[in-house]
Structure formats: structure tokens, C-alpha cells
Amino acid sequence: MHLVVDHPLILHKLTILRDKSTGPKEFRELIREIATLMTYEAMRHLALRKKIVQTPLEECEGYEINDKNIVVVPILRAGLGMLDGVLQLVPNASVGYAGMYRDPETKMPVEYYVKFPAFYDDTEVFILDPMLATGNSAVKAIDLVKGKGGKHITLLSVVSAPEGLKVVELKHPDVRILTCAIDRGLNDHAYILPGLGDAGDRLYRTK
Numbered sequence: 001m002h003l004v005v006d007h008p009l010i011l012h013k014l015t016i017l018r019d020k021s022t023g024p025k026e027f028r029e030l031i032r033e034i035a036t037l038m039t040y041e042a043m044r045h046l047a048l049r050k051k052i053v054q055t056p057l058e059e060c061e062g063y064e065i066n067d068k069n070i071v072v073v074p075i076l077r078a079g080l081g082m083l084d085g086v087l088q089l090v091p092n093a094s095v096g097y098a099g100m101y102r103d104p105e106t107k108m109p110v111e112y113y114v115k116f117p118a119f120y121d122d123t124e125v126f127i128l129d130p131m132l133a134t135g136n137s138a139v140k141a142i143d144l145v146k147g148k149g150g151k152h153i154t155l156l157s158v159v160s161a162p163e164g165l166k167v168v169e170l171k172h173p174d175v176r177i178l179t180c181a182i183d184r185g186l187n188d189h190a191y192i193l194p195g196l197g198d199a200g201d202r203l204y205r206t207k
Contacts, residue, residue: 001169001173001177002178003177004180005038005041014034014159015167018194023091024203024205026197027144028203029133031118032084032088035084036088036089038156038158038178038180042126042156042178043070046070047066048065049066051156061153067091069124070090070092070124070126071116071126072090072093072096072126073125073127073141074098075098075099075100075137076099077200078199079098079127080200081130081203082129082156082158084127086156090176095117095124097143098127099111099112099114100137101133109136109137111140114144116150119150120149121151123150124152125152127156127158129141129156129157130157130158131157131158131159132155132159132160133161133163134163134167136167137169138157142171142172146172154175154177157183158196159188159196161182161183165178165179185194189192
């Protein structure tokens with residue numbers, strides 16, 4: 001199941017993000033801001049528990065989430081650009097890392113580093129990757145999370161290709177996917193069109 005988060009603020013920021021003249025500083029800021037806005041929608045389903053607080057006038061019944069039972073997993077390296085935007089809203093969340101790169105010949109992900117905190121039966125896991133292109137890296141990250149016991153998984157991708165969405169939904173139909181845009185498709189090098197280029201390179205100015 002996927003949901004397109006097309007809030008006007010997100011669409012405005014995404015347009016600037018796509019522009020090839022947008023520099024790395026602004027690109028990083030925009031990725032972080034979009035991730036924060038996506039988190040608002042991505043966590044709408046979180047369970048609430050009641051809590052009594054004392055206002056300056058009297059006791060009041062309120063609500064809280066258990067943000068200590070949330071795990072955020074950026075797919076390295078581009079997913080790191082979204083991490084602070086998510087943690088701004090859930091600062092007590094744990095963070096895991098799924099490090100992988102795409103083999104230029106096979107287009108398949110190559111795992112090089114994985115570190116996760118504990119997953120419990122009710123842990124909410126949010127996987128971060130700005131670009132959902134072929135879907136192979138996302139599927140691999142989801143496989144790794146499930147292999148360690150993660151059950152309730154949401155994937156946040158700023159821009160997605162139809163091919164990537166299809167792959168993830170076929171392999172992991174139980175995973176919720178949030179994206180800000182579904183673009184036209186992939187080119188011969190598996191880059192999203194029109195896309196926004198290589199998010200990792202634009203974040204860290206490696207090209």
C-alpha cells in the first residue's frame with residue numbers, strides 16, 4: 001500500500017529540490033524539511049496512551065506516544081539526509097543503519113554495514129531513502145529489518161518510480177510506503193525521470 005503525500009508545502013519544496021541549480025546546503029535543508037512534513041503523516045497511525053497532567057489550573061487528561069519504541073532506519077548514505085527531519089518530531093526514537101550501494105552493472109544492492117537496535121513485536125520501524133528507483137535497496141533493507149524481528153514497517157521515499165513501487169509492494173505487501181511524488185519511470189541507468197538526480201551526490205557534493 002502506498003500513499004502520496006502531496007501537501008502544498010511539500011510540493012513547493014520538492015520543486016526547489018528538483019532544480020539542478022539548488023546547491024548542497026539548500027538541498028540538505030529541503031530534504032530534512034520534507035522528511036519532517038512526511039513524518040507528520042507517516043506517524044498518524046501511532047497508538048496513543050492516556051496521561052494525566054497538571055495544568056496551572058487543574059488536572060487534565062492528555063495523550064502520549066511511546067516514541068522510545070520507534071526505530072528509524074536510514075539507508076546509507078542518502079537516507080541520512082532525512083534522519084534529522086524525522087528525529088525532530090520523535091527525538092527519543094532509536095536509530096538503526098542499513099548501509100548498501102548499488103552495483104553499477106547488476107543494479108542490485110550490495111550490503112556493507114548493518115546495525116540495528118532491538119525490535120519488539122509492537123516496534124514501529126521507519127525506513128528512510130529519498131529515492132525509490134528500482135526498489136531493490138528498499139526490499140533489501142526491509143528484508144534485513146524483518147530478519148531481525150521488525151514487523152510494523154513504513155518506508156519513506158521523497159520521489160518514487162512506478163517500477164520501484166511495484167517491486168516493493170510485490171515483495172512486501174504489508175509495508176506502508178509514503179512518497180511525495182510518483183515520477184514517470186527509470187532511464188537505462190535506473191535513474192528516476194524526471195527525478196532529482198543522485199540524492200547522495202547532491203547531499204554530499206561528491207560529484
